[in-house]
Amino acid sequence: MSEQPVEIQPDRSLEEALLAAIAQDDAAEISALLEPLPLADALREILQLEADDRKKVLTLVPPALAAHLIEEAPHELGASLMEALEAARAVEIMDELDSDVQADLIGDMEAVEAEAILSKMDAGDAADVRRLAEYDPETAGGLMMAEAFWFKDTQTVGAVLREMASDDHDVDRYRGQHPYIVDENGAPIGVVSLRGLLSTKRSARLTSIMIEPMTVGVNASLSELEDIFDKYPFLGMPVVETDGRLVGTVSREAVSYALLERAESESLKLQGVVGDELRSMPTWLRSRRRLAWLSANIVLNIIAASVISAYEATLTAVIAIAIFLPMVSDMSGCSGNQAVGVTMRELSLGLVRPVDAFRVWLKEVSVGVINGIALGILIGIVAWVWKGNAALGLVIGLALAMNTILAVSIGGVVPLLLKRLGQDPAAASGPLLTTVTDMAGFFFVLSLATLMMPWLV
C-alpha cells in the first residue's frame, strides 16, 4: 500500500499564516494559501478554525473554491457549514454546485436556513431543488441531477453539433453523456451516439440515427443502479417519472459516491456510531448519539451478567474462574464479530440474502468448529499451566470451544435475520451477538465448573 509520507509536525506556519490573513480580512491571501492545497487538507485547516473565522474564510474565498470545499465535506457537515453563512453568500456557492448536490445540502439543513437560501435562488433552480429533495436519497430520483442534455424529435444532427460547439451551453456538465431525444410529451424516445452524429449529414433528422434509450425510473434503488452501471458502460442514465417523462439524469459518479457513503456509514454503525459523526459537530450532539447506543447496550450487559449472579456459590468456591470469565466472553465475541463482518460485506456485495441464512450457518459452523477447538486447546493449556489445575483447564477450554462454535455460527446469521425483520443489521448485530455470546459464555464456564466442582477445589 502506498501512503503519503507521514508528517511529524503539523504545518504550524500555514495555520499561522491563515490566521493572520483572516485577521486582516485579506481575501487574496486566504485564497492563495488554500488554493494549492489538496481539498481534504484545505477543509481540515478550515474545520480547525473557530466558527467565526471559518465563516469568514468561506465568505472571502472565490465561490468556486468554497463550493469545492463544501462538496468535499460529507453532506451533513457541508450543510452545517452552509447554514452558518449569510443566505446571499450561500446562494453564490449553491450556484456553483450541480442540482443533485444542492438538493442533498438543502435536505440536510434546518428548514429555516433552507428556505432562506431557496427564496434567494433563481426560481427555476429552487423549484428543481425542491423537487429533487422530495425523493428518497438512495433512489435514482434522489441521486439524479435535474438537468439532462436533450433535444426534440424534430431537430437535426446539425442542431446538436452546433450546441456542442457553442459556448452557450455547458456541455461539460453532462460529462460525456449522450444527447437524448424526447417526444412532445417529454418522454425520452431515443439516444444518439457521438459516432452517429459525426458520421451523418448535418441536415439529417435526429430520429433517423437514434437508437432506443435505456431509462431508469425515479424509484430505482441504489442497488439496482449499481447493477445497471456494472452491466453497461454508460456514464449516465436518463431518469423518468412514473408517467414516462424525462426528469433528470443520474450519473455513474453519483452512484459510486453514494455507494462509498453507504459503506462508510455501515462501517461506523458496526463500531456503534449511529449517525455520521464527525468531530467538528457539537460535543453534546456527539455525546448524545453515542450514549443512545451505549444505553441500549448496558441493558443487554446487565441481562448477560445476571447469569454470573446465579452461580455465586461456584465462583466463591473456585475464584480462579473469575479470571477467565471475561476472557471467554471476549474471545467468543471477537470470533462472532468476524462472522458478522463477513456477512455484512457479502450483504453489501449482494452475494448473500436473508433467505440464505441456513446456508451461511452451515458454512460458519465448520469454521467455528475448527477455530473453537484450536482456541479451546490453547486457552485450556494456559489455564492448566497458570493455575496448576488440569480440571480448570478442561472447564475453560471446553467452554471457549463451545462458545466459539456458537458465536461464529450465530454471528454469520444475525445480520441476515435482522434484515429479514426489517432492522438495521449494521447497528444492531454487534450488541445482539455480544449479549448472546456473553450469556452463553458465562453459562458454559460456570455450569461446567459446577459439574466438575469435586476436581476443581
Added chain:
Amino acid sequence: MSEQPVEIQPDRSLEEALLAAIAQDDAAEISALLEPLPLADALREILQLEADDRKKVLTLVPPALAAHLIEEAPHELGASLMEALEAARAVEIMDELDSDVQADLIGDMEAVEAEAILSKMDAGDAADVRRLAEYDPETAGGLMMAEAFWFKDTQTVGAVLREMASDDHDVDRYRGQHPYIVDENGAPIGVVSLRGLLSTKRSARLTSIMIEPMTVGVNASLSELEDIFDKYPFLGMPVVETDGRLVGTVSREAVSYALLERAESESLKLQGVVGDELRSMPTWLRSRRRLAWLSANIVLNIIAASVISAYEATLTAVIAIAIFLPMVSDMSGCSGNQAVGVTMRELSLGLVRPVDAFRVWLKEVSVGVINGIALGILIGIVAWVWKGNAALGLVIGLALAMNTILAVSIGGVVPLLLKRLGQDPAAASGPLLTTVTDMAGFFFVLSLATLMMPWLV
C-alpha cells in the same frame, strides 16, 4: 432508505432449472437463465454451485457475460474463478476486460495459472498486463488502463473526427475522455476538447486548438487521485512515467471503485477479518486467517486477565464484583470503539492526520467525561439496587466512569498513533484498545474495591 423487498423463500425453481441445464450442457438455456438477472444475483447463483458446475457455467455462457460476472466479483474471488477455468477459455474472457481489470486479476492469481493465461494472450496485451501488474495497486500505475486515446502533434482536427466517427476504433472504451496530443517522445503536450474539435476547420492542426494537459505520475497515490478528481470534472487523466511518456489513462471510475474496495476492506479489518474473506473461499483458508488474528488477541486477553489474578483476595471477599467485571470492561470497550470508528472515518476522509492526535484527544476527552459520568451513574444505581450495597454501587459506577473517559480518549488516538508507527490502524486498533480498557477496567474496579473493603463486606 429504500431496499428491495425481502423474499421469504429462495428461488428454488431458478436453482433447479439452472442445475438441470448444467446437467444437459445446455449453454443456451444457462445463458437464458442468467442473462436477465442482476449481476450480483447471477454471481450468487454461480457461487452456490459445486466447483465443477461453476466451471461449466463460466465455460458455456458467452464470454461477455462471463467477463461481467468475473468483474462483478471482488478481485480475489474473480481471480480464483478464472484459475479454475481452462487457460484458453480464461483468455477469451480476459479479452472482454479492460487492461486494468486484466492486471488486477493476473496479480491475484497463482504464478503458474497467471503464466498459462498470459502465454496464450495476444503478445501486446500480455505485455501491457505484465507492465501494469508491476505497479502498486493503489497508485495511478496500478489503477490505469494501458490504453489512451491519443494523436500525434502533426495530425489534424479532421483525423480525430474521422477516428471518432469510424467503427475501427473502440472510442467507447475511453468513455468521454478527451483526445491527448503527444510529441515525438510520447509525452502528452496537449489535450483538445470536443467543443474545440467541432468549432474548428477540419484541416487545422491539432496543435492550434490544444490546451496544456493535466497529467498524473504513475506513482500518484489513491488519495492524490481522489483529490484530483474531486477538484476537476475530468472523467480520466493521462498517466505519465517518470520520464514523461504517456503510459495510460486512469479513469474516475477506477478511482471510485478502489476507494469503495478500500472502505470495505477497512470495515472488515475493524471486525477482525484480515484479508478479503468471502464464504466461497475454502474453509481452511478462512479459518486460518481468522485464527491468526484471534491468536494475537488471546495473548492480549491473558495479559489483561492477569490483573484480575492479582486481586483474588478482594474477589473472594466480595464475590459480587465478579458479576460487574466483564460489564465494566465490555462497556468501556464499546465506548472506545465508537471513538476508533470516528477516527477511522476521519482518516479515510483526510480530515485528520497522525499529527492531530493531541487535538483529537482533547475533543474525545469531553465526550468521554459526559458519557463516563452518565454511564457511571446508571450502572452505579443498578449495582446498588441489585446487590443492596451503596458502596458497591459507588465502586462500580466510579470505575466505569473513569474507564470510559480513558477508553474514549485513547480510542480516538490509537488509530493515529498506529498510523504514525507505520502499522495498519484498521486491523490493530480494536485489539490494542480492548487490552488497555480491559486491564484498566479490572484495575479500577478491583483497586477501588480493595480501598473500600470495610464498606463492601
